[in-house]
Structures are given as structure tokens and as C-alpha cells.
Amino acid sequence: MxxxxxxxxxxxxxxxxxxxxxxxxxxxxxxxxLTVAKVSELYQPEASSEANQ
Amino acid sequence: MTDASIQSTxxxxxxxxxGDYFALLKPxxxxxxxxxxxxxxxxxxxxxxxxxxxxxxxxxxxxxGASGALNMWWDADxxxxxxxxxxxxxxxGKVEEGEAFAIGITLSVMAVVMLxxxxxxxxxxxxAFTIFFYVVIYTMWLKRWTPQNIVIGGAAGAFPPMxxxxxxxxxxxxxxxxxxxxxxxWTPPHFWALALFTKGDYANAGVPMLTVTHGRKTTRNHILGxxxxxxxxxxxxxxxxxxxxxxxxxxxxxxxMFIKGAWDVFRRTDADSEADSHKAERGLFKxxxxxxxxxxxxxxxxxxxxxxxxxxxx
Numbered sequence: 001m002x003x004x005x006x007x008x009x010x011x012x013x014x015x016x017x018x019x020x021x022x023x024x025x026x027x028x029x030x031x032x033x034l035t036v037a038k039v040s041e042l043y044q045p046e047a048s049s050e051a052n053q
Numbered sequence: 054m055t056d057a058s059i060q061s062t063x064x065x066x067x068x069x070x071x072g073d074y075f076a077l078l079k080p081x082x083x084x085x086x087x088x089x090x091x092x093x094x095x096x097x098x099x100x101x102x103x104x105x106x107x108x109x110x111x112x113x114x115x116x117x118g119a120s121g122a123l124n125m126w127w128d129a130d131x132x133x134x135x136x137x138x139x140x141x142x143x144x145x146g147k148v149e150e151g152e153a154f155a156i157g158i159t160l161s162v163m164a165v166v167m168l169x170x171x172x173x174x175x176x177x178x179x180x181a182f183t184i185f186f187y188v189v190i191y192t193m194w195l196k197r198w199t200p201q202n203i204v205i206g207g208a209a210g211a212f213p214p215m216x217x218x219x220x221x222x223x224x225x226x227x228x229x230x231x232x233x234x235x236x237x238x239w240t241p242p243h244f245w246a247l248a249l250f251t252k253g254d255y256a257n258a259g260v261p262m263l264t265v266t267h268g269r270k271t272t273r274n275h276i277l278g279x280x281x282x283x284x285x286x287x288x289x290x291x292x293x294x295x296x297x298x299x300x301x302x303x304x305x306x307x308x309x310m311f312i313k314g315a316w317d318v319f320r321r322t323d324a325d326s327e328a329d330s331h332k333a334e335r336g337l338f339k340x341x342x343x344x345x346x347x348x349x350x351x352x353x354x355x356x357x358x359x360x361x362x363x364x365x366x367x
Contacts, residue, residue, distance in 0.1 A: 012070040019071025030108055034171055037104040 073147040078118025086117040086213045092349040093217025096295045096356040101221045108171045109220040116164035116180045120187040122157035127192050131258035176219040183212040200266040207240025231290040238283040242276045243341040250331035273319045280315035284308040297365040300351040307344050314340050
């Protein structure tokens with residue numbers, strides 16, 4: 001029979017791991033979003049100057 | 054060994070849950086940081102890309118939270134002596150001091166670097182200075198040394214709208230300095246009103262609070278003095294480009310109420326205060342909460358009316 005140890009400690013560790021996972025995924029998504037925003041801004045002045053010409 | 058004792062032993066060995074680490078960042082303080090920084094950003098005359106704005110506010114919040122973690126690391130000894138702070142992650146044994154220090158330093162550096170990349174160097178420099186000011190100048194140096202600690206600590210909490218403004222404009226101006234001054238001048242009457250009706254245990258912890266070092270009468274005098282300074286700042290802010298008629302009406306009403314409240318507190322003796330369970334002091338404290346929220350809210354209203362040609366002084 002397999003040993004099954006479910007304890008408050010395991011729940012805490014699990015919550016820590018899940019929390020950290022969510023934070024890391026959120027951080028990656030944020031940096032991706034920032035990159036897209038920054039690159040879009042970078043090309044905006046050229047696009048507008050082209051439109052003026 | 055009973056189940057209960059196992060439970061408490063395990064809880065005290067640093068097996069913290071995610072929420073315990075989050076509590077290190079002082080979420081309630083962070084909410085004020087987020088709100089005032091957001092107002093600073095939104096009332097600025099320069100528009101910001103929404104993603105850049107969201108990320109910047111998040112990094113300002115993380116920076117503020119990181120300084121809270123470093124504050125808890127340094128103040129762990131006094132937090133263990135005060136009832137109010139006994140349940141914090143370090144005194145309760147859930148998080149170790151070293152962990153709080155590591156989290157605080159890591160998040161501080163990350164927040165400053167990321168804000169510099171997301172927004173600009175001025176905003177990052179202001180955030181770095183805020184963290185340095187709160188942790189080194191306030192927490193490590195002046196908090197345990199001078200009864201003016203609340204005044205100095207208030208400066209750290211007053212920087213976020215300036216940082217928000219810097220995110221949008223890349224600089225500092227009279228508007229952002231006056232937003233800083235508003236929170237700065239608001240903090241002493243807010244905290245001293247609270248100190249007058251709570252039986253604080255700062256004295257046991259060796260932290261010099263004005264009510265203990267100079268007495269409650271002097272504290273009442275100080276509250277009134279700072280309230281006049283606060284009113285002057287609030288009205289001056291209304292005369293700048295971020296103010297307008299709506300803000301001015303709200304500011305005039307709130308400052309008249311606040312001066313009246315501070316005057317009532319000033320005129321009372323401790324016997325009067327004890328007799329009605331500190332009614333005036335409690336009232337002033339409650340009003341102070343609404344005061345700051347409504348002033349910044351009024352600035353937001355002015356900014357949101359501008360696209361329709363209604364906000365500001367025309």
C-alpha cells in the first residue's frame with residue numbers, strides 16, 4: 001500500500017508553487033505585452049511621417 | 054504530541070503559503086500606492102500606452118511592496134513586541150527574516166530595472182529613491198530616533214503620484230510636487246489622530262511616538278498645524294493645470310471640514326476625549342481616509358472631463 005502523506009505543510013507548499021507559477025507566467029505575458037507596445041511605438045513616428053508625405 | 058502541537062510546530066518552521074509571502078508586501082499600503090500612482094499617471098498632460106501604463110503601475114506597486122518586505126525584515130524585533138504586528142509573517146514564524154530580506158532586495162531591484170525599461174529613467178530613479186528613503190532613511194535611521202518619524206515616513210508614501218507623473222512625462226513639475234506635498238502633509242494628522250485613540254504599544258518597543266515623547270497636548274497642536282499646511286497645499290494644487298472647478302469645490306468643502314475636525318481635537322483635553330470614547334479623534338481619522346481618496350478622485354474627475362472640454366480651468 002502506497003504511503004500517502006497529506007498534511008497542511010503540503011498544502012502550503014502547493015499553494016506556494018502554484019502562486020509562483022502564476023506570477024512567472026504573468027511576468028512573461030507582461031514582458032511580451034510591453035515588447036509589442038514598445039515596438040509598435042517605435043514604428044509609429046515613421047508611419048505618421050510617411051502619412052504626412 | 055497532539056495533532057494541535059504538530060500543526061503549530063509545522064506552521065512555525067517557515068513553511069509559508071503564498072499568501073504569507075504576499076503579506077510581506079503590505080497589500081493595504083500597496084493599494085494606496087497603486088491608487089495615487091495611477092492618478093499621477095492619468096492626470097499628466099501626456100498620454101501613455103495602456104500596456105506601458107499598466108506595467109508601470111504594477112512595477113511601482115511591486116517596488117512599494119518590496120520596501121514593505123525590507124521594513125518587516127529590519128523591524129522584526131519590534132514587530133514581535135507589539136500586539137498590532139504580532140500576526141505579521143515574520144513574528145508569527147511563517148516567514149524567516151532572511152527570506153523577507155531576499156524577497157525585498159530581489160523585488161526592489163527587479164521593480165526599478167523593469168520600470169526603467171517600461172517607462173523611463175526618471176521614473177525608475179524616483180522609485181529607487183523612494184525605496185531607499187523608506188528603508189534606509191525612515192526604517193533604519195529615523196523611525197527609532199525621532200518622534201517626527203511619522204512625518205518622515207509620510208514622505209516615502211507620498212512619492213507614488215510623482216512617479217506616476219514621471220512615467221507619463223519623464224520629468225518633475227509643480228503639479229507632481231504638489232501631489233507629493235498633499236500626501237506628505239496629510240500623513241501626520243492622519244496618523245496622530247489614530248495615535249490619540251489607540252493604546253499604542255510603541256513605547257514598549259522603544260519607538261518614539263509624539264504622543265509618548267512630547268505628550269498628547271503637543272500632538273493635538275501638531276495636528277492643527279499640519280492641517281493648515283495641508284489645506285494650503287490642497288488649494289494650491291487646485292490652481293495648477295491638474296485642478297479645476299470640480300476639484301476646487303471638493304477641496305474647499307473637505308478642507309473646511311478637516312480644519313473644523315482638527316480644531317475640535319485641538320481644543321479638547323484628554324479628559325474630554327476619554328469621556329466620549331475619543332469621538333472627535335475617531336471622527337478626524339475617518340474623515341482623513343475620505344479626504345485623501347476624494348482629493349485624488351477629484352483630480353481624476355477633472356482629467357476625465359478634459360476630453361469633453363469641461364475639466365480644468367479652461
